[in-house]
Amino acid sequence: MQRPSDYQSFNQRLQGCATLIERRLDEWLTAPEKGEAVPGRLNEAMRYAVLGGGKRLRPFLVLESARLCCLPDEAALNVGAALECIHCYSLVHDDLPAMDDDDLRRGRPTVHKAFDEATAILAGDALLTLAFEILADPETHPDPGVRSALSLELARSAGRAGMAGGQMLDFRAPGANLSETEILRLQSMKTGSLICFACEAGAILACAETARRNALVAYGGALGLAFQLADDLLDAEGDAALVGKAVAKDHGAGKATLVSLIGADAARTRLSQLEAQACDALAPFGDAAATLIAAAHFVANRKH
Amino acid sequence: MQRPSDYQSFNQRLQGCATLIERRLDEWLTAPEKGEAVPGRLNEAMRYAVLGGGKRLRPFLVLESARLCCLPDEAALNVGAALECIHCYSLVHDDLPAMDDDDLRRGRPTVHKAFDEATAILAGDALLTLAFEILADPETHPDPGVRSALSLELARSAGRAGMAGGQMLDFRAPGANLSETEILRLQSMKTGSLICFACEAGAILACAETARRNALVAYGGALGLAFQLADDLLDAEGDAALVGKAVAKDHGAGKATLVSLIGADAARTRLSQLEAQACDALAPFGDAAATLIAAAHFVANRKH
Numbered sequence: 001m002q003r004p005s006d007y008q009s010f011n012q013r014l015q016g017c018a019t020l021i022e023r024r025l026d027e028w029l030t031a032p033e034k035g036e037a038v039p040g041r042l043n044e045a046m047r048y049a050v051l052g053g054g055k056r057l058r059p060f061l062v063l064e065s066a067r068l069c070c071l072p073d074e075a076a077l078n079v080g081a082a083l084e085c086i087h088c089y090s091l092v093h094d095d096l097p098a099m100d101d102d103d104l105r106r107g108r109p110t111v112h113k114a115f116d117e118a119t120a121i122l123a124g125d126a127l128l129t130l131a132f133e134i135l136a137d138p139e140t141h142p143d144p145g146v147r148s149a150l151s152l153e154l155a156r157s158a159g160r161a162g163m164a165g166g167q168m169l170d171f172r173a174p175g176a177n178l179s180e181t182e183i184l185r186l187q188s189m190k191t192g193s194l195i196c197f198a199c200e201a202g203a204i205l206a207c208a209e210t211a212r213r214n215a216l217v218a219y220g221g222a223l224g225l226a227f228q229l230a231d232d233l234l235d236a237e238g239d240a241a242l243v244g245k246a247v248a249k250d251h252g253a254g255k256a257t258l259v260s261l262i263g264a265d266a267a268r269t270r271l272s273q274l275e276a277q278a279c280d281a282l283a284p285f286g287d288a289a290a291t292l293i294a295a296a297h298f299v300a301n302r303k304h
Numbered sequence: 305m306q307r308p309s310d311y312q313s314f315n316q317r318l319q320g321c322a323t324l325i326e327r328r329l330d331e332w333l334t335a336p337e338k339g340e341a342v343p344g345r346l347n348e349a350m351r352y353a354v355l356g357g358g359k360r361l362r363p364f365l366v367l368e369s370a371r372l373c374c375l376p377d378e379a380a381l382n383v384g385a386a387l388e389c390i391h392c393y394s395l396v397h398d399d400l401p402a403m404d405d406d407d408l409r410r411g412r413p414t415v416h417k418a419f420d421e422a423t424a425i426l427a428g429d430a431l432l433t434l435a436f437e438i439l440a441d442p443e444t445h446p447d448p449g450v451r452s453a454l455s456l457e458l459a460r461s462a463g464r465a466g467m468a469g470g471q472m473l474d475f476r477a478p479g480a481n482l483s484e485t486e487i488l489r490l491q492s493m494k495t496g497s498l499i500c501f502a503c504e505a506g507a508i509l510a511c512a513e514t515a516r517r518n519a520l521v522a523y524g525g526a527l528g529l530a531f532q533l534a535d536d537l538l539d540a541e542g543d544a545a546l547v548g549k550a551v552a553k554d555h556g557a558g559k560a561t562l563v564s565l566i567g568a569d570a571a572r573t574r575l576s577q578l579e580a581q582a583c584d585a586l587a588p589f590g591d592a593a594a595t596l597i598a599a600a601h602f603v604a605n606r607k608h
Contacts (some may be wrong), residue, residue, distance in 0.1 A: 037465035037493070042472040046464065096402075098421030117402030118475050121425070125397060126464040128429065132436040133459035136452050144452040151455055155437035159429040160350065161341035164344050168346040171422050189341070250478060 002273075009295030017063050017080075018056040020073060024081045025050050028134065045115045045123035046130075050088045055107040055298070058083045058198040061223075064292050065202025065216050067286050079150060079201050082134040086158050087194060089127035092120050094167065126159075149204050157197035166190025178256040183277060184225065186256070191231070192224025199223065211284060218281035218294065226274035226300050232257040233267055235302070276301040314598030321367050321384075322360040324377060326429065326524050328385045332438060349419045349427035350434075354392045361603070362387045362502040365527075368596050369506025369520050372589050379445075383454060383505050386438040390462050391498060393431035400469065434463075434538050445509060453508050461501035470494025487562055495535070496528025503527065515588060522585035528553040530578035530604050536561040537571055538607070579604040584604065 021247030029047045059080030066076035095102040095110040096117065103113050112120035134140060137152045156162055166189030173186065203213035236259045259267045278296040282289035333351045362374035362385030370380035399414040400421060407417050416424035430500040438444060439455045460466055470493030477490065503524030540563045540583040563571045586593035 014331075037469060039464075039469050039472045039476070040523050041476065042464055042469055089429075093425055096425065098400075119472070120471050121397055121400065122468050122475070124429075125393075125432065126468040128432055129459050129463035129468060132455055133463060136456035136459060143403065144447075144449040148442075148451045148455075149398040151436055152440035155433050155440060159433035159437060160343075160346055164426050164430040164513075165341060165346055165431060168343045168423070168426050171426070172343070232553060278313060 017060040021059040037044030062197035069208040078140040082131040085131040089124040094126040104224040157193040162193035174257040187228040191228040195224035196220035222278035321364040325363040365502035373510030373512040382444040386435040389435040393428040396428040461497040466497035491532040495532040499528035500524035526582035
């Protein structure tokens with residue numbers, strides 16, 4: 001059972017991380033001076049896509065998993081920023097007319113609406129590329145072996161067998177009558193893989209022992225599935241004003257979700273199980289894991 | 305003056321490299337077995353975008369620059385394959401309706417025509433991500449410092465201040481009345497930066513001394529500008545059947561090229577100067593640079 005004080009301190013910590021990450025992203029995307037290399041409009045679109053919104057859950061998980069492995073926030077900020085670049089690029093491309101065709105994101109016009117489609121495609125490409133520039137930067141970690149391991153894992157998590165592959169399955173899913181196994185595979189690729197990377201990244205940064213790294217991966221795996229299930233429940237039952245984007249959209253598009261397959265009640269039971277599973281995985285860390293345990297509670301019970 | 309025998313051996317070498325690279329790309333994109341992680345349609349679109357065509361000039365430059373620094377082809381193949389993934393992703397996204405809206409590429413339907421737009425966007429994203437997966441793979445180089453340096457340089461060359469930034473400038477160029485300086489900046493970002501990376505990559509892989517690395521960078525810089533100038537001349541005067549894509553397209557779209565600004569004759573003179581500049585840069589390598597010198601001649605005089 002979650003104590004209210006843990007939950008309160010979790011919220012403070014989540015907001016504190018969001019501020020740190022926002023600042024770091026702003027530094028990476030500082031508007032170019034006249035004559036500098038990045039075209040102004042591209043930089044503007046990248047900033048629009050990345051700054052000024054979002055809970056920054058993935059960077060928070062990077063910072064918290066690093067902290068569990070005894071690393072200060074400062075040592076994990078670049079990895080958090082890189083991961084957020086990947087997450088935000090995927091939203092920009094996902095919102096395009098040829099994909100989900102969304103006009104609204106976090107209560108604001110999507111990038112292709114605020115700019116144009118070509119700019120949205122290029123801003124997404126440039127953010128994806130920037131993520132790997134950040135990871136390869138010597139300031140991200142002094143040991144190139146760590147930087148290379150982070151690049152390898154992020155590329156695998158974000159690519160054809162991870163997030164991009166999951167988006168492909170999702171795009172092809174309407175009318176495909178997916179089984180529960182197939183839906184779980186889709187979701188663990190589309191959403192789970194980046195969340196899992198976020199949790200593993202702290203262990204990689206800290207060169208943590210295998211047992212600790214595996215514990216964080218197990219936590220991230222359950223958390224990722226819980227996140228997507230909560231998202232599906234919000235889509236089926238949520239309030240557009242709170243969620244900040246069009247709801248009932250997946251259901252309307254006939255997209256395969258566990259909620260449509262097993263019903264909302266069974267989905268809520270499953271969500272509680274996943275939350276418990278995520279928390280159990282953190283047993284090796286003892287009380288130090290309180291914030292990540294509160295994070296699992298937050299993910300499973302969020303209303304937006 | 306180029307001797308015929310050098311040119312002949314250059315052609316054999318270019319074709320030999322293309323075969324090696326095709327094979328390596330095929331290995332990275334082997335069709336997934338049933339139950340494996342990469343969605344079949346995504347893998348198919350990635351293979352369609354990457355395999356079965358193209359001169360593989362960029363990977364050739366990687367292999368040749370590595371060879372000049374005494375590394376065998378095998379040691380450079382992964383970097384060549386990664387670079388080709390970047391090049392091909394940029395073509396897939398560039399051909400999209402919201403960008404250049406091209407139906408034909410290398411004489412075949414473009415990816416969004418052969419598949420669909422969403423698949424083309426995702427296949428491009430997945431190829432871009434795969435490039436960094438390949439560079440971070442321990443098989444690419446045993447020293448993670450080298451892998452990390454390659455990732456950093458490729459990300460800078462392909463990203464907001466390199467290729468993607470150049471595409472953004474190009475997209476915004478019609479009607480913008482760019483000056484010669486602005487056109488050169490656009491072209492050195494859009495086309496030059498990847499070609500320059502290709503030439504530098506061999507030196508990075510071989511941990512070559514600074515003077516040799518700088519010589520290859522200078523060669524790559526001149527070669528990249530020559531490549532784009534030759535492309536513009538082909539676009540203005542070429543034969544669609546030979547070029548394998550729609551010609552007179554840039555001119556028709558009012559895109560800024562040096563050819564439209566200074567005229568074809570002056571452009572041809574400039575092209576000869578760039579070829580000479582590229583060759584001069586290779587002086588430190590002596591006779592060993594014969595193939596790269598032939599490559600400069602090929603780039604400046606190609607008919608398709």
